Structures are given as structure tokens and as C-alpha cells.
Amino acid sequence: MTDERTKFLLPEDQMPTHWYNLTPDLPTPPPPPLNPATKQPAGPADLAAIFPEALIAQEVSTERWIPIPDAVAEIYRLWRPSPLYRAHRFEQALGTKARVYYKYEGASPVGSHKTNSAVAQAFYNKQAGIKRLCTETGAGQWGAALSFACQVFGLTCDVWQVRNSYETKPYRRIQMETFGAHVTPSPSDRTEIGRQLRERFPDTTGSLGMAISEAIEEAAKDPHANYSLGSVLNHVALHQTIIGLETLAQLELAGERLPDHLFACAGGGSNLAGLSFPFLHENLTAGASVHVRACEPAAAPSLTQGEYRYDFGDTGGFTPLLKMYTLGADFVPASVHAGGLRYHGMSPLVSAAYDQKLLDAVAIKQRDAFAAGVLFARAEGIIPASESNHAIAGAVAHLRAADNDADGQVVLIGLSGNGQLDLPAYADYLSGTMIDA
Structure with missing residues (x-):
């Protein structure tokens, strides 16, 4: 096994021309x-x-397919297609025989999806x-x-x-x-x-x-x-599906089959939807069997502990009522560092997919998320965003539990952004002062 990361870059002229609904x-x-x-x-x-x-x-x-306007595609080309990596060093750090890939959205102009x-x-x-x-x-x-x-x-x-x-x-x-x-x-x-x-x-x-x-x-x-x-x-979930559509093409470019397991962080649902929905399309229309796992914070566990009901999308009650997994519009989560995941509800489309058992979910505690993020950073040289750490932690827990069953598995992780501006959070973790919410 090589010590180098293997990068799969989709040619610019093969960037998806449509979003997937x-x-x-x-x-x-x-x-x-x-x-x-x-x-x-x-x-x-x-x-x-x-x-x-x-x-x-x-x-x-x-x-099913919504065209991407030329003016939007032109700006996308500043950073898209984004890279897919084979995480050889991360595999070595975990001692797994699984083939682990991650789709990296941290190269965008602001460092996230x-x-x-x-x-x-x-x-x-x-x-x-x-x-x-x-x-x-x-x-x-x-x-x-x-x-x-x-x-x-x-x-x-x-x-x-x-x-x-x-x-x-x-x-x-x-x-x-x-x-x-x-x-x-x-x-x-x-x-x-x-x-x-x-x-x-x-x-x-x-x-x-x-x-x-x-x-x-x-x-x-x-x-x-x-x-x-x-x-x-x-419509937000729709726009993000360019992530998963690119990943499908990149796995084919790598000569790889569809992943057995897909892990993505989940707060409001845009990143999870963006990576996973094109794979759910393969499950629903082509008989594939990609297992999708939403990795949410234990401080705001809308899927694993919320109720599937109509609720407001905001605390003030200005939005329409949305059918979603929710902790209640008045819910205020603990002050965890993954601020992008501190939301009381979950995307109605993600919620519908979860309710119809098209994906499952796990709640990750903050220290476990950062332990996985540090392990990943030391292996792959990329400091993940606080939110992305939840997806990494979900994959780590799976790979460590799978033992010999991981031999030959293909695992895909959504790395939704980089953590260059999250370093105070890492300082809290490394110093031992981080709350275990």
C-alpha cells in the first residue's frame, strides 16, 4: 500500500450539466x-x-434533472470539479483493509461545500x-x-x-x-x-x-x-447534488465500484443530501445497495431523537410548516464547535428519505468527532471542518467495529470543508478543555 494519497480529478468538460432532484x-x-x-x-x-x-x-x-445555468457553471469552474481522494494513509492509521475515499469540498473559494x-x-x-x-x-x-x-x-x-x-x-x-x-x-x-x-x-x-x-x-x-x-x-439540496454526481463519475474514473458505505455530516441536511442523493438514485433506480449514514451531533440529534412532524423552520414562526424530524423550533443546542450543525430540524427531503428507511443516522459526541478529525489530519494532511469531523467519526466507528468484515469494503466519506478557521476548536480539544456534548 502506498503512502501517497491518490487523487482523482474529473476533467472540467465532464462536470455535471444538471442537478439531481x-x-x-x-x-x-x-x-x-x-x-x-x-x-x-x-x-x-x-x-x-x-x-x-x-x-x-x-x-x-x-x-428529476434540473439544468445548471451557464453563468453558474462558469463560477463553479473556479474550483469544480472538486477532488476525490483515496485515503491510503488514513487506511494505514486505522489498520483497515477497506478502501476509503473522501470527496473534498474544502477547495472552494470559502473552504466548504x-x-x-x-x-x-x-x-x-x-x-x-x-x-x-x-x-x-x-x-x-x-x-x-x-x-x-x-x-x-x-x-x-x-x-x-x-x-x-x-x-x-x-x-x-x-x-x-x-x-x-x-x-x-x-x-x-x-x-x-x-x-x-x-x-x-x-x-x-x-x-x-x-x-x-x-x-x-x-x-x-x-x-x-x-x-x-x-x-x-x-432547492438547496438540489444545488448540492453536484457533489455526489461528480463522485459517481470519479469512482468510475478510478475503476472502483459504488461504495458499500457512505458517511456524511448532517445538520440541516445540505451536505448529506449533496453527496448521498445521487447514490440513493442508484439504489432506487438501478438496484444498487449503497448504505448511507447521516452523522449528526449529539448536541442536536434531530434524526436520532427528534419527532417526524410539522414544525417551523425558524424560532419566530415566520416560515411555512415543514414536515421534518425536529427537536422543536425553540430548541437551543449546547455551544458545540460545529456551528453549522446546530439546527433543530432536518431537511424535509432528508427526513422523508430517513422515514422511508433509505438511510440511517448516528449521533456523534463532540470529543469523538474531534478525535477522528485529528487522526485524519495527521494521516492525510488536511485539517477537516468541525462539521466534517462527524462524518469521519462515523466512518472510524464503522471501520473499527467491522474488523474482518471491512476486508474489501469501499467506504466513502464526505469531507464538506477544511478547518483552517476552526483552529480554536482544535485548541480546545488538544488542551483537554472541550466539553463532551
């Missing part, structure tokens, strides 16, 4: 969002105040004549991605960052501000819902649900602004 392949159609006042299925009119028509059409589409949807959303809003986008962000990957995309298309970007991450990850804020965004810690005094939340929860570290409410409130009162979401919704 899981909806038409689900055995049972996903339940529709509901208007919270009437409890009837929400239609385009319920979303038109904060989203452009093109994204609403993608949100409700039953088409979030740019895949940010570029698309900024493009469609620009086409619709919108001048400003309002959004939330947890750890800051999504806020940085949208800040970059808005700069590309000449839009103003206003970001509400979860207070815990705003205070513990200052370099994410600086990254967003470098691209021209205005960043506010949430909950804030800038919005009515923010002031209410600060009164109800005076010592809160914030949550994605709170930040979403503030961004929606701000967008709804400005006729030149729209809201933009980095996870959860169908």
Missing part, C-alpha cells in the same frame, strides 16, 4: 409544506415574498432584479459562501450569525466582511423578533432558528431584498 424517485412523495394559518399546502404565493420565482419552481419541482448553492441562489436573485440578500449562518461557512456569491453578482449581503459562533469564530466574520457583507450577531437588537428573543432568552448563545427568523423579518420588509437559506430546503 430526489423527489420523483422517492417511493412515497414527500409531504408538502403547509401554510401555518390555513394548514393547507403552501403554494408559490406563500414563498414569493422572500424567494425568486426560479428558486420556488425548483423547490416544488418533480423533474456551501458555495455550490450560494452561487446558484445569488444568480437567480440577480436575474429577478433583487439587490440585497439576507441570511443566517452558524459557524460561518454559509455566510461566507453567500458573501462571496453576492460579491460575484453585485448584490449586497446581510448576515445574521449565531452569537456563539460570532464570538468564538471571529475569522469567519472577517472572511464575510472581506467579501463586503454586513454581519450581525444573533439574536440582535436590529429586528423585532431579535429583541423578543433577547428578552425571552437573555443569556442565549443563539441558534440557527433564531438567526433565520431575523433574516426573514429583515428581507420581508425590504422590497429590494430576498431571503437566502444555506440548507434544509429542497
